[in-house]
Amino acid sequence: MSSIKPVIRIKDLVAKYGDLTILKGITVDIMPHEITVILGSSGCGKTTLLKNMLRLYEPFAGSVHFWDENVLEMNEKEFDEVLKKTGMLFQGGALLNSISIYDNVSIPLEMHTNLDKDLMDKIIKVKLKLVGLSHAMHKLPAELSGGMRKRASLARAMALDPEILFFDEPTAGLDPITSESLDALILTLKKQLNMTFVIVTHELASIHRIADKIIFLDSGEMLFCGTLKEAEKAGIPQMDRFFKVGKF
Ligand SMILES: Nc1ncnc2c1ncn2[C@@H]1O[C@H](COP(=O)(O)OP(=O)(O)OP(=O)(O)O)[C@@H](O)[C@H]1O
Numbered sequence: 001m002s003s004i005k006p007v008i009r010i011k012d013l014v015a016k017y018g019d020l021t022i023l024k025g026i027t028v029d030i031m032p033h034e035i036t037v038i039l040g041s042s043g044c045g046k047t048t049l050l051k052n053m054l055r056l057y058e059p060f061a062g063s064v065h066f067w068d069e070n071v072l073e074m075n076e077k078e079f080d081e082v083l084k085k086t087g088m089l090f091q092g093g094a095l096l097n098s099i100s101i102y103d104n105v106s107i108p109l110e111m112h113t114n115l116d117k118d119l120m121d122k123i124i125k126v127k128l129k130l131v132g133l134s135h136a137m138h139k140l141p142a143e144l145s146g147g148m149r150k151r152a153s154l155a156r157a158m159a160l161d162p163e164i165l166f167f168d169e170p171t172a173g174l175d176p177i178t179s180e181s182l183d184a185l186i187l188t189l190k191k192q193l194n195m196t197f198v199i200v201t202h203e204l205a206s207i208h209r210i211a212d213k214i215i216f217l218d219s220g221e222m223l224f225c226g227t228l229k230e231a232e233k234a235g236i237p238q239m240d241r242f243f244k245v246g247k248f
């Protein structure tokens with residue numbers, strides 16, 4: 001038995017919107033320093049799973065442990081401490097359009113720390129350098145390419161040095177070369193900063209490059225969790241189809 005403990009432990013998680021059940025009871029462990037990819041057809045509940053883990057929507061039933069603590073039993077202040085150790089990049093990026101990239105990265109620092117301006121400035125510049133955007137820090141989001149916007153969102157999500165980063169469709173809408181360089185950046189962050197990633201993606205090439213583990217969702221259930229090699233041999237028809245043609 002491995003002695004490595006999961007960073008996130010999800011048990012019997014049921015997610016609903018009103019009367020509509022989206023996730024019917026998901027049980028899965030997310031291991032540290034790994035890239036876990038959530039896979040499944042459009043509308044199967046991938047984003048819903050991320051949002052329920054982070055309590056953007058309260059799960060209907062089940063438990064979610066981060067670092068061995070059930071976050072569903074925490075009050076807002078306690079859960080805030082957990083959130084500070086995580087970063088989230090939503091589908092679509094969600095940078096504020098009226099302020100510069102530099103100011104966008106400063107938001108989490110202004111909101112969650114009392115650092116003085118000089119130190120904050122240093123941190124912002126380090127994060128922008130990490131994602132290769134030092135030269136563009138004073139630009140507005142609209143003045144950047146799609147790939148640069150994703151990298152800017154990544155710099156903002158990294159502002160508080162998260163241990164776990166959630167990333168919803170990082171390479172969607174990017175050309176293959178830009179996708180590849182974003183994946184290379186994710187792999188560098190994992191290796192150099194020992195980070196844990198939970199990533200939703202549909203891009204087969206990207207999955208081959210980055211995935212340590214795959215979670216496959218279908219009709220509200222988790223049909224598979226394991227390595228890419230195991231996924232390819234699992235004999236699950238919906239997943240086989242995806243690995244053969246790259247779409248559902
Ligand atoms: N806020 C909401 N209120 C009601 N229903 C919702 C809400 N958000 C999502 N849904 C529904 O829940 C289901 C799962 O949505 P979700 O966004 O989790 O899918 P997804 O797997 O992330 O899809 P995609 O690959 O298209 O991003 C869909 O049927 C969607 O219509």
Ligand SMILES: [Mg+2]
Pocket residue numbers: 046047048091168
């Ligand atoms: Mg989604």
